[in-house]
Amino acid sequence: MKNATKGTRYNMVTYAMVTAVFLVMQGLLLAGKVSNSLAGQLIPICVYVCMAISLNLVVGILGDLSLGHAGFMSVGAFTGVVVSMSLTFLPPLVRLLLAIAVGGAMAGVAGVIVGVPVLRLQGDYLAIVTLAFGEIIKNLLNNLYVGVDKKGLHFSMKDAQALRLKDGTILINGPMGAPGIDKLSTFVVGFLLVLVVLTVTLNLIHSRTGRAIMAIRDNRIAAESVGINVTKYKLMAFVTSAALAGMSGALYALNYSSILPKKFDFNTSILVLVFVVLGGMGNIRGSIIAATVLTILPEALRGLNDYRMLIYAVVLILVMLATNNPILMNNLTLLKKKLRGKGKGGASHG
Amino acid sequence: MMNLLLNLINGISLGSVYAIIALGYTMVYGIAKMLNFAHGDVIMVGAYICYCAMSYLHLPPVVGVVMAMGVCTLLGMTIERLAYKPLRSAPSLAVLITAIGVSYFLQNSALLIWKSDPKVFTSVVGLPPITLFGGELIISSVTVVTVLANIVIMLALTTFTGKTKMGKSMRAVSEDKGAAQLMGIDVNKTISMTFAIGSGLAAIAGVLLCSAYPTLMPTTGSMPGIKAFTAAVLGGIGSIPGAMLGGVLLGIxxxxxxxxxxxxxxxxxxxxxxxxxxxIRPTGLLGKQIREKV
Known part of the structure; x- marks a missing residue:
């Protein structure tokens, strides 16, 4: 990716890969060849792919560990629910797109609020503060009550009675979450969102801004000394990432009939982080593949019932041990070189 | 006024539990520079072991606590040996993800062994509550024992790290691993020992936590784990007095x-x-300020 043409080709292959998978899945869906469990996974896969890409922007490209990414997802999710459920007179697709857009914007605002203090810190301290913000967002949403009636939206941080609704509906009911959501999300919109997230991220990475961000990651002091405004670029990456997470959150929420704030806890943040690390830090294509495989894997292991999460844990540990084993990785590189040497001109992006 | 005093005492008691857990985090961080997210789940295992010893084997509480400590110490050393030691030179994020994998592993093993239904933990402290000021202030005996345990542990650890050879080598390794090795300190043994102490303390914390809040589930350890981690960072991660201060403050x-x-x-x-x-203080209350060198 040192020269622009190679970068462009890499991008094109990534887009083509995603589109091809989408077309195949869409074809299989139309032919009715997809099992129910997999069909139900399609939108969550899109959501987690977007989440993984957006988190990779912070963890891989900016180089700051964030443990509260689910917080931004939940801001987008609940904003999306409020937007879509208070505009019921609009056609479903418009409601969905508006929900995603406003959800992303709100998460972006949350990103600014969180980012300004967080990005002053470094290393593990930064990580723990993102964790703290994630927990704070969850805790606040757990106490948020939103209702809608003819007069418009009502908000409260106390309880549902304090909304004083006149024959309206409660949209968000504190710890009970959002009870009655219209399931508006579709696989096509999910795919389009993946493309949008991908385009934003890849273009950002391969732009002047992206290079500045990566320079900060590689050596903050050196970057600062050549005149890069560290705070500005860090905040830019962080807020973009938050907004993208918010968009995927809105898509996620509108895929279910009800949703709880508890869903977006520390474990969800970690889940997405696992996608990013296993896919490779800063490797966008890796994030897509890891998110897809690891979302399907627990479902595919469903037959093993109680053992599936145990197996997931063991697989996770073993993969981390294997990929960080210098001897094993050296041999793998040698093997790759050998294979490449034999099949000259063949498929070389394996 | 009594209410304020009672809240303060309860806060110190809860904070003592956080402090004991935070010690495990902070010692491991200080010495291995890793965030051991599986620490919270070691607490849970400790509490389950004690629960089993008391409910199924009908052993006295003291034996249950000792068993829990023994099992957790072994568990901590095994985890370190199998999962963390091979990653000594790996990037910190890889170690973090492995720790999360270990955490999932412990939680799901507990789910398989003990099932998801909450167990009611009988307090290990069977003494009656202490009544002061003619019945105006009632302090449960668990609260008193927790605070006392915290003080004893703090004194013991301070003596251990300050006076014994092992404790001194721990401090040396956390300051500079390479230099410590050159001075003839067995770094691997020291790290293993740190995990053993941290996990043993986690068992005590688990038992005390469940004595005060008696529901025991496979996820019992997660939230106190995160809070204790917060406490360790609040006090300045890597610093033992910092973990104490952070824990107690957080509880209050x-x-x-x-x-x-x-x-x-x-x-x-x-x-x-x-x-x-x-x-205000980017490295916590008692944390060392790191100078940036160009």
Missing amino acids: IEIFAKAYISTQLSDAIVFAVLIIVLL
């Missing part, structure tokens, strides 16, 4: 937030305090 803040501000928002308040402290 949590209980006061619950009593005087809002029960539901207490977690948000606790984490907000952490953020404010870190913004």
Whole structure:
């Protein structure tokens, strides 16, 4: 990716890969060849792919560990629910797109609020503060009550009675979450969102801004000394990432009939982080593949019932041990070189 | 007035549990520079072991606590040997993900062994509550024992790290691993020992935690784990007195937030305090300020 043409080709292959998978899945869906469990996974896969890409922007490209990414997802999710459920007179697709857009914007605002203090810190301290913000967002949403009636939206941080609704509906009911959501999300919109997230991220990475961000990651002091405004670029990456997470959150929420704030806890943040690390830090294509495989894997292991999460844990540990084993990785590189040497001109992006 | 005093005592008691857990985090961080997210789940295992010893084997509580400590110490050393030692030179994020994998592993093993239904933990302290000021102030015996345990552990650890050979080598390794090795310190043994002590303390914390809040589930350890981690960072991660101070402060803040501000928002308040402290002192209350060298 040192020269622009190679970068462009890499991008094109990534887009083509995603589109091809989408077309195949869409074809299989139309032919009715997809099992129910997999069909139900399609939108969550899109959501987690977007989440993984957006988190990779912070963890891989900016180089700051964030443990509260689910917080931004939940801001987008609940904003999306409020937007879509208070505009019921609009056609479903418009409601969905508006929900995603406003959800992303709100998460972006949350990103600014969180980012300004967080990005002053470094290393593990930064990580723990993102964790703290994630927990704070969850805790606040757990106490948020939103209702809608003819007069418009009502908000409260106390309880549902304090909304004083006149024959309206409660949209968000504190710890009970959002009870009655219209399931508006579709696989096509999910795919389009993946493309949008991908385009934003890849273009950002391969732009002047992206290079500045990566320079900060590689050596903050050196970057600062050549005149890069560290705070500005860090905040830019962080807020973009938050907004993208918010968009995927809105898509996620509108895929279910009800949703709880508890869903977006520390474990969800970690889940997405696992996608990013296993896919490779800063490797966008890796994030897509890891998110897809690891979302399907627990479902595919469903037959093993109680053992599936145990197996997931063991697989996770073993993969981390294997990929960080210098001897094993050296041999793998040698093997790759050998294979490449034999099949000259063949498929070389394996 | 009595109410305030009672809240303060409860806060110190909860904070003592956090402090004991935070010690495990901070010692491991200080010596291996890793965030051991599986630590919270070691607490849970400790509590389950003690529960089993007391309920199924009908052993006295003291034996249960000792068994829990023994099992957790072994568990901590095994985890370190199998999962963390091969990653000594790997990037810190790889170690973090492995720790999370271990955490999933422990939680799901507990789920398989003990099932998801909450167990009711009988307090290990069977003494009657202490009544002061003619019945105006009633302090449960668990609270007193927790605070006492915390003080004993703190004194013992301070002596251990300051006076014994092993403790001194721990401090040396946490300061400079390479130099310590050149001085003839067995780094691997020292790290293993740190995990053993941290996990043994986690078992005590688990038993005390479940004696005060008697529901025991496979996820019991996660939230106290995160809170204790917060406490360790609040006090300055890597610093033993810092973990103590951070833990006790966090416990007091949590209980006061619950009593005087809002029960539901207490977690948000606790984490907000952490953020404010870190913004003023970026390395925690007692943490060492790191100089940046170009």
